Amino acid sequence: MSTEELDLEDLHVDDELALAEDVPQLVETSTKVPMTIVTGYLGSGKSTLLDYILKEQHGRRIAVIMNEFGDTSDIESKAISVQSDDALVEEWLELNNGCLCCSVRDTGLTAILNLMEKKGRFDQIVLETTGVADPAPIIQAFWNEPALNLDVSLDAVVSVVDAAGIEKQIQDPRPDGSYNEAQRQVATADVILLNKADLVTPDDLDRVEALLRTINSTALIHRTTRSAIDLALLLDLNIYAAPSAPFRPETLAPFSQPDTAPSASSCDGCASGTPHEHPHPHPHPSSSTSASSPHANDISSLTIPLPASVPSVTGPHSALYALVSALLWEGQLPRGSPPAPGQADAFDLLRTKGFVRTDDGHEWVLQGVRDIFDFARVPAGAGATEADAREVEPKLVLIGRGLTDKEGVRRRFVEALEEGVRREREALGAVEEGESEEEEDEDAEMEG
Numbered sequence: 001m002s003t004e005e006l007d008l009e010d011l012h013v014d015d016e017l018a019l020a021e022d023v024p025q026l027v028e029t030s031t032k033v034p035m036t037i038v039t040g041y042l043g044s045g046k047s048t049l050l051d052y053i054l055k056e057q058h059g060r061r062i063a064v065i066m067n068e069f070g071d072t073s074d075i076e077s078k079a080i081s082v083q084s085d086d087a088l089v090e091e092w093l094e095l096n097n098g099c100l101c102c103s104v105r106d107t108g109l110t111a112i113l114n115l116m117e118k119k120g121r122f123d124q125i126v127l128e129t130t131g132v133a134d135p136a137p138i139i140q141a142f143w144n145e146p147a148l149n150l151d152v153s154l155d156a157v158v159s160v161v162d163a164a165g166i167e168k169q170i171q172d173p174r175p176d177g178s179y180n181e182a183q184r185q186v187a188t189a190d191v192i193l194l195n196k197a198d199l200v201t202p203d204d205l206d207r208v209e210a211l212l213r214t215i216n217s218t219a220l221i222h223r224t225t226r227s228a229i230d231l232a233l234l235l236d237l238n239i240y241a242a243p244s245a246p247f248r249p250e251t252l253a254p255f256s257q258p259d260t261a262p263s264a265s266s267c268d269g270c271a272s273g274t275p276h277e278h279p280h281p282h283p284h285p286s287s288s289t290s291a292s293s294p295h296a297n298d299i300s301s302l303t304i305p306l307p308a309s310v311p312s313v314t315g316p317h318s319a320l321y322a323l324v325s326a327l328l329w330e331g332q333l334p335r336g337s338p339p340a341p342g343q344a345d346a347f348d349l350l351r352t353k354g355f356v357r358t359d360d361g362h363e364w365v366l367q368g369v370r371d372i373f374d375f376a377r378v379p380a381g382a383g384a385t386e387a388d389a390r391e392v393e394p395k396l397v398l399i400g401r402g403l404t405d406k407e408g409v410r411r412r413f414v415e416a417l418e419e420g421v422r423r424e425r426e427a428l429g430a431v432e433e434g435e436s437e438e439e440e441d442e443d444a445e446m447e448g
């Protein structure tokens with residue numbers, strides 16, 4: 001949608017085009033502004049959603065940014081040279097519901113930085129990623145780029161899906177066998193708007209929703225017509241659970257979804273992942289984003305139960321951290337736990353989520369987009385009631401390819417984690433024993 005398409009009657013400033021400098025201060029400047037990224041296939045209803053946000057009387061002050069990012073290799077290089085200052089934020093429109101709208105041209109990330117210089121002028125950002133086939137690099141950039149995430153916190157990724165067209169879009173093979181655009185958008189979404197519900201029957205909607213769940217068992221799915229939705233279901237969800245952010249039951253709701261069977265054309269023994277050396281959690285050109293497979297549709301979700309608690313989630317001795325990094329950086333279960341005969345040993349993961357408790361009583365949310373991941377600690381007592389929190393079973397959800405032998409993958413992961421945790425506890429016990437012996441020696445010396 002271009003700014004010209006907005007109904008000028010919606011403007012309540014005399015100058016219909018208000019420049020950024022003239023935009024009023026709306027909120028305190030000290031907080032991070034949550035950003036929602038909107039993706040979706042051509043014609044799915046993204047512009048209709050933005051139009052809805054800009055015109056509804058929802059009481060929120062949202063900066064809507066419409067963007068043309070170009071191709072994704074471009075984005076990755078721009079994520080690195082994010083300091084350059086050549087992108088211009090074009091005109092701003094201030095609308096009578098308190099929202100702001102701008103279109104940026106050229107460099108997406110730099111434009112957002114420019115925008116953030118005006119931080120405090122809005123309390124939420126909605127970014128439309130028009131023309132981007134793969135949302136992951138943008139998600140990673142906003143999540144991972146220090147210059148940006150001082151000011152912006154990634155809130156959630158919303159994918160708008162055309163209920164009448166998505167089945168065909170998902171099945172559509174790419175000539176090189178890589179994930180197609182619709183698959184990527186559905187797999188990486190935190191929230192899916194199953195839009196154009198008016199164009200299909202209730203049975204069709206059920207079938208399409210089941211297909212989406214097959215691919216992404218963790219996304220919150222809402223059925224919409226003309227992208228109309230209560231914005232409380234869409235914005236300020238804090239899915240990426242920044243440590244300072246309140247904990248919300250919605251963040252955990254996706255984990256209650258049942259496991260899903262692989263979709264069409266699953267192929268036993270198809271190792272579609274691309275193992276690679278990647279020892280640190282940052283975007284990398286050789287990451288699994290470029291992995292390809294002749295089987296375009298074997299993307300699915302897998303839920304793995306985790307123990308009631310683990311000793312730790314970070315640090316060199318953490319068994320869980322070691323297993324998750326082996327999965328995400330090497331696309332593999334740990335060595336020493338061989339696959340069942342004929343089963344794949346490698347994965348190509350698009351998205352990972354998890355919830356886990358540590359022995360010290362803390363709770364953690366794991367978010368992973370491709371090969372980057374983060375365990376964010378849930379602030380004690382924030383948001384969810386104790387009863388809510390008790391209902392959340394520790395688990396790990398993997399979304400991607402190569403997850404055909406679900407039972408086998410689950411078993412191998414659980415066994416490897418149990419063994420790792422046992423060793424971790426032993427090592428911790430030995431350290432503690434050593435420490436108490438030292439203390440005893442010191443006491444004896446003192447007494448002596």
Ligand SMILES: Nc1nc2c(ncn2[C@@H]2O[C@H](COP(=O)(O)OP(=O)(O)OP(=O)(O)O)[C@@H](O)[C@H]2O)c(=O)[nH]1
Pocket residue numbers: 001040041042043044045046047048049130195196197198199224225226227
């Ligand atoms: N029947 C019906 N039409 C819809 C619905 N949502 C959007 N449309 C129409 O579908 C067409 C495409 O919608 P847009 O919002 O422009 O889609 P988009 O995702 O922004 O499209 P691009 O910008 O081309 O990627 C427009 O003609 C909309 O009016 C819906 O729920 N039902």
